[in-house]
Amino acid sequence: MGCRLRTTVQVHPAVLEPAIPDLQSLQRQERENRWMDSSNYDRRHRVRNLSDLSLGDQVWITDTRSTGTVTSAHETPRFYLVSGSKGTLRRNRRNLVPMSADNSSKTLEHAAGVDPHDTSADTGQVSSEGPPGSPQTVRTRSGRTIKKPDRLDL
Template sequence: MPDRPWQRIGTDLCEHDGKQYLIVMDYFSRYIEIVHLNSITSANVIGKLKNMFARWGIPTEVVSDNGGQFASTSFREFASQYGFKHVTSSPHYPQANGQAESGVKIAKRILKQPDIFLALMAYRSTPVHATGSSPAELIMGRKMRTIIPVHPDNLEPEWPNLDLARKKDAHAKLNMRTNFNLSHGARNLTSLSVGDKVRLKTDKEKHWNDKGVVVSADYRNRSYEIQTNHGIFRRNRRHILHTGDEPWESLPTQEHVIIPPVSEPPEKCLNRNIAPDSTTPNVKHNRSIDVPTNNNSSQDTRDIPSQGYKTRSGRLVTKPKYLQDYVS
């Protein structure tokens, strides 16, 4: 939680009913701004942000995704001119800009209401569970007057207990992080160094196909720039596999089938009723087993030659390709 209101804000674009909106949320108070955009150009977005800054002041840090409106040269010049730090989340990793993503969900619910402005006032004047205070109280130091009757004394400016708000906010975030990590099986990944050889894969891709080398690292945001044959890509640590790592995702998708050795010569198993296994009660075990005619009676099925053999009935038996690849 930042030290003061409007110190760090998250911004994002959303579409509702065919219209584009700019969503801005304050990390400290959860105060939300919803602005309609006639166009989604950088110039239009910058103009709307300037209007907000004139009302609330210039924030210290603005967090956004890597959309063209925020990655343009004009937006970099805007950040330099107004003196704020522009931080972008890793591509294909919206969790890094979670506050703005949360603001988009809230904004879409507000935009569905019959009276958008009453709905917006209702959100701003309602205490947030994480802090125990309303966004209006934390950003303005006073409650808002809405259509709900309220005593005039309750509208007197009075800052809420900020220490208590910070403790409640930290507790709520810890619970959310713990629950998310447990439900998604999250684990800590080791940091990478410049020069490490890695592979890349986003959540929408199935295999670690792209190879590259780490050329820069942002350890605070767990974001890295990777030099590949296709250019330089920025990725979150979650989408990077170090060549020394051996997670289950890196294994081939085809299952490894290991044939256990038989404890008896194959010919002793012919026409013998095998006792049913408790783990496979529905499998019938009273079938005859075809075995190759081979002088070595102790040979198991893993010694099947790659060119195959013929059974006594004339059927050709060959070793499957995946067994040739993975079982010696």
């Protein structure tokens, strides 16, 4: 395609002269290629920007599994200085989870009467309904009646 064939056929001497590409157009093309690669990666992997943290925010530090308080933003982008039980740490924003969002969701679950340790609602277990004297109808969580096959009627 772009490689010159080695042949014994004669060629014009001007074809054999090396040509230097235009540096500015080459740099522009490489910059555009890098930008397209970056945007395609971001779109494919659903990259999103995390919100900024402010001074004094309570955060969960994921790698040390402890809580801390944001003391200041670091001069490098996306990094924060966090004081916690293990001293002052420099952490990237992706390692810091704001505590206010976690606390509000737990408070809403507690107010609604949802037990966070109760897994029966999530696992699809069946519930039995009906008066105590009548045969019980077994239903799924969505309300569908479960009919057992006849072959299991022993």
